Amino acid sequence: MPTSTFQIHTSVLFDPKKRVFLKNISLEIDPLSGEIVDTTTRTDQEDASLIITKSSRDIDLRGKIVLPGLVDAHTHIFIHDYNERNGTQQMRDQSIIERTIRASNHARAALLAGYTTYRDLGTEALGNADANLRDCINRGLTPGPRLFVATDALASSGSYELRVENRLGNDGSNRVGLSVPRAADQADGIWGVRAGVRRRISEGADVIKFYADYRRRTMRWPSDVRGPGGKVLHPPKQRNPAVPLYTQEEMKAIVEEAKLLAEAPVAAHTGETRTAIWASQAGVTTVEHVFEDSYGVEEEMFRVLKENKTIWVPTLATAEELPAEMFEACKRRVRRAYERGVKIAAGGDTGTFNHGLNVKEIEIMVECGMKIEDALEAATILGWEACGGDMSGFRFGWFEKGNRADVIALDSDPREDKKALRKVGFVMKDGKVWKRDGVAVDMIVVPQWPGESDVSGGETSSSEEWSDLEVVEPKQAAMVVPVPVCKPGKPSGSS
Numbered sequence: 406m407p408t409s410t411f412q413i414h415t416s417v418l419f420d421p422k423k424r425v426f427l428k429n430i431s432l433e434i435d436p437l438s439g440e441i442v443d444t445t446t447r448t449d450q451e452d453a454s455l456i457i458t459k460s461s462r463d464i465d466l467r468g469k470i471v472l473p474g475l476v477d478a479h480t481h482i483f484i485h486d487y488n489e490r491n492g493t494q495q496m497r498d499q500s501i502i503e504r505t506i507r508a509s510n511h512a513r514a515a516l517l518a519g520y521t522t523y524r525d526l527g528t529e530a531l532g533n534a535d536a537n538l539r540d541c542i543n544r545g546l547t548p549g550p551r552l553f554v555a556t557d558a559l560a561s562s563g564s565y566e567l568r569v570e571n572r573l574g575n576d577g578s579n580r581v582g583l584s585v586p587r588a589a590d591q592a593d594g595i596w597g598v599r600a601g602v603r604r605r606i607s608e609g610a611d612v613i614k615f616y617a618d619y620r621r622r623t624m625r626w627p628s629d630v631r632g633p634g635g636k637v638l639h640p641p642k643q644r645n646p647a648v649p650l651y652t653q654e655e656m657k658a659i660v661e662e663a664k665l666l667a668e669a670p671v672a673a674h675t676g677e678t679r680t681a682i683w684a685s686q687a688g689v690t691t692v693e694h695v696f697e698d699s700y701g702v703e704e705e706m707f708r709v710l711k712e713n714k715t716i717w718v719p720t721l722a723t724a725e726e727l728p729a730e731m732f733e734a735c736k737r738r739v740r741r742a743y744e745r746g747v748k749i750a751a752g753g754d755t756g757t758f759n760h761g762l763n764v765k766e767i768e769i770m771v772e773c774g775m776k777i778e779d780a781l782e783a784a785t786i787l788g789w790e791a792c793g794g795d796m797s798g799f800r801f802g803w804f805e806k807g808n809r810a811d812v813i814a815l816d817s818d819p820r821e822d823k824k825a826l827r828k829v830g831f832v833m834k835d836g837k838v839w840k841r842d843g844v845a846v847d848m849i850v851v852p853q854w855p856g857e858s859d860v861s862g863g864e865t866s867s868s869e870e871w872s873d874l875e876v877v878e879p880k881q882a883a884m885v886v887p888v889p890v891c892k893p894g895k896p897s898g899s900s
């Protein structure tokens with residue numbers, strides 16, 4: 406029986422487990438299972454005599470810098486740059502069709518930027534549409550990273566929602582004021598939050614996200630609007646600080662329900678160091694953001710995160726949109742955490758700036774003083790851990806037999822070139838090539854006439870006997886993918 410596997414030959418390959426670059430590694434890939442089936446090291450002699458003929462299916466990535474497919478540990482696939490439309494406008498005003506088409510563009514842009522996995526933390530007012538998008542990608546209908554989704558985030562009553570001052574009479578039948586979509590699944594109390602987790606799981610969530618704190622007193626000092634009479638003249642110094650949404654008991658109930666009963670990881674939105682401590686003590690997998698230290702408990706937070714092996718996803722790329730002094734404080738906090746050995750994963754809150762520019766997070770981590778090898782670990786294997794590790798059902802983020810065949814190659818060396826991660830020339834996910842020599846391939850599923858070409862029958866389909874699906878390998882076709890651009894501008898916070 407002819408073998409289905411092929412080889413990828415590399416000269417420089419990064420190993421996130423050892424945090425070193427290895428020489429002359431060959432990976433054996435099985436495109437049918439999408440797995441790495443073997444890794445071998447070539448001797449210099451073997452390397453010198455290695456010739457790849459045109460007819461060979463083997464791929465030569467020698468001369469490139471090869472990494473595992475990158476993992477963005479904090480994304481919002483349905484959100485685009487807040488400088489283009491702020492969060493409220495996107496949630497309130499855009500149609501589900503617009504948001505879905507944008508999301509499929511985002512997924513392609515991310516994949517072509519080398520991101521083969523997304524931990525997507527909430528649709529922002531589109532319910533469980535992220536689970537549907539994930540399934541479309543998994544079914545091969547549209548290209549994109551492997552998505553692990555949260556569906557709706559959990560938040561306590563009235564805590565994470567679209568704020569409008571005109572809600573007159575919105576209590577049932579006699580509607581007068583503005584009606585807005587829901588931005589979170591509201592859940593309160595020990596059994597209430599457990600029921601919330603159960604709802605999320607039933608709707609297809611891979612990961613449970615909850616808001617441990619939020620700037621929830623917006624309506625006490627509503628945001629300023631343009632024009633006369635639009636500005637609160639004498640607001641207090643702390644106009645709307647991040648305050649806890651849940652008690653420690655509620656957080657523990659969320660974690661127990663999710664991790665123990667449903668085997669799903671838990672991500673906690675934590676604006677403050679104090680809430681990050683509570684969430685870590687409750688046993689969450691990750692704490693997100695941590696932009697402020699109003700109670701002066703930063704050192705304690707580092708200690709607690711380390712003790713509980715909680716991963717911190719500092720979302721520096723979105724923090725860049727905060728006032729400059731706050732952003733600098735965030736960077737210093739990451740540096741201190743890094744020096745103390747806190748586990749840090751790379752997740753940019755991507756979406757608040759455009760998908761495809763994801764590596765910004767890794768670049769800022771390096772600016773904070775992280776070694777490139779450690780920043781790459783944060784963007785690969787620690788991303789896998791943030792997705793729940795083996796709870797995710799897969800292994801990815803490093804090269805090993807049985808892992809997903811997610812392989813990317815850079816044209817430039819990140820140890821020398823600060824912008825190297827922007828130069829992704831090759832992308833493979835699950836053993837399938839999506840970018841080669843810097844050019845996107847197979848981005849559109851092209852229908853084929855019956856009887857023409859490479860129909861592979863049940864070969865690549867599931868092994869289930871009852872399946873009558875015929876799997877057709879798409880022909881190669883390139884398409885123009887909207888390319889996000891980086892521009893300066895001002896913020897509207899994190900989500």
Ligand SMILES: [Zn+2]
Pocket residue numbers: 479480481526754899900
């Ligand atoms: Zn977010």
